Amino acid sequence: MKRTNTFAVRPLSDDGEHLLRDLLDASAALWNEVNYQRLMRYNDEDGFEGDVWDADTGRLEGQYKGVLGASTAQQVIRTNSEAWRGFFQLKEQYHDDSNTSVTEHPEPPGFRGNEEEGRQLKTVIRNTSYTVEWGERSRLEILVGSELKDRYDHTGRLRLEIAGDPNWPDYDKQGRLDLWYDETDNTFRASQPVTISDDARATPLADETAALDVGANNLVACTTTTGQQYLYDGRDLFDRFRETTREIARLQSKLEDGQYSSERIRRLYRKRTRRRDHAQEALCRDLVERLYEDGMDTVYIGGLTDVLETHWSVDTNAKTHNFWAFKQFTERLACTAEEYGISVEVRSEAWTSQECPQCGSTDRTTRHQDTLTCPCGFEGHADITASETFLERHTSEAVRPMARPVRFEWDDHTWSESPRSPARDSPKEQRTDPSTVYRDGNVASGDSQAV
Secondary structure, eight states: OEEEEEEEEEESSHHHHHHHHHHHHHHHHHHHHHHHHHHHHHTTOTTOOSOGGGSOHHHHHHHHHHHHOHHHHHHHHHHHHHHHHHHHHHHHHHTOTTOOSOOSOOOOOOOOEETTTEEOOEEEEOTTSEEEEOSTTOEEEEOOOHHHHHHTTOOSSEEEEEESOOSOOSOSEEOOEEEEEETTTTEEEEEEEEEOOGGGSOOOSSOEEEEEEEOSSEEEEEEETTSOEEEEEOHHHHHHHHHHHHHHHHHHHTSOTTOOOOHHHHHHHHHHHHHHHHHHHHHHHHHHHHHHHTTEEEEEEEOHHHHHHHHOOHHHHIIIIIISOHHHHHHHHHHHHHHTTOEEEEEOOTTTTTOOTTTOOSSSOEEETTEEEOTTSOEEEHHHHHHHHHHHHHOOSOOOOOOOOEEEEEOSSOEEEOTTOOOSSOTTSOOOOTTEEEETTEEEEOOOOOO
């Protein structure tokens, strides 16, 4: 399995911090020069002949290897090449009418700031050019160029202290290291991809199944064959995302002609992305751990293609693509689930959010905010109902009577149970025995407990 250790690092001295900053700044400068040559060729600017791959990267590598070291200079150039290949792939998908995964025209790789306003301090280190030692005094050592060593009278590799413990200290192989300065927290951070043995993977406790409805307001609604239901509320998260987006747009409107960004704008972009990714990672971890304890071995997640074709709007598109980053969420969920031996499969969920679980109608139901109603008398939580319908549609297992759904809210650190969890029964129905569940027009008793 492939996993990633992410941790903070600290230089051991002031000279060490200055050396590290110079290393990261030179890496950003090299990225910018390579990217500039390729962008000029992409735009067919005068004086730049050929395609993007004709940029004189050999000369630039020679220019920067004294500061960065040859291997790091090569890795920076290689990373930029990967970014351009990714851009061309997205562009091809965007122009493919049969492919609906890319809805906005992709942009070429961007620059990492400039010398006047400050560059984004970031580099990438080849897997053979750094070492990590875990223990009571964990440390990271990275290769630096001879010019930096002479400038700071430094010998050997640069040693950095590691703060915190890794998620995956025992691994078979390490990948190239990303190292950057986090301006939001004024902290140097590192990201280390590792390959760990499949023996570290857990075995599912049973062969139960779960289905997820990924929505715009409620990020995830989940129903399991054991009768558990979970709801993760994303309204506050999206409101903060939208506030930051508006502030970015306001600052962009004040830029001078010919200026496309500023350090403040870039900082807001990074802050917005980091906040979303933190919540997303925590949601995946929290949900998968619950599903593992419930005995799941398979999780179905609804694909967005059918949803966007049926319910597309500017607001829904902004939430599902820009804010929640559905593809990224699916990949993160599958990666987390793999640790527990749980498989994640994408399936069509077309019309599940309109289908009445009581009479099966899809054209007579009405959805208002979180409520789904039908003339047959059904009234329930729309997303919870959709996940239940989705589960019944894609599993042959019997779905047990449902416990009261558990609702979670994000507090910037964890997903915590909310006292405002939605009721299992209809607001119009009189609540008596919590073990009774209204299904298919009948009252069925069960052993489910409210969670």
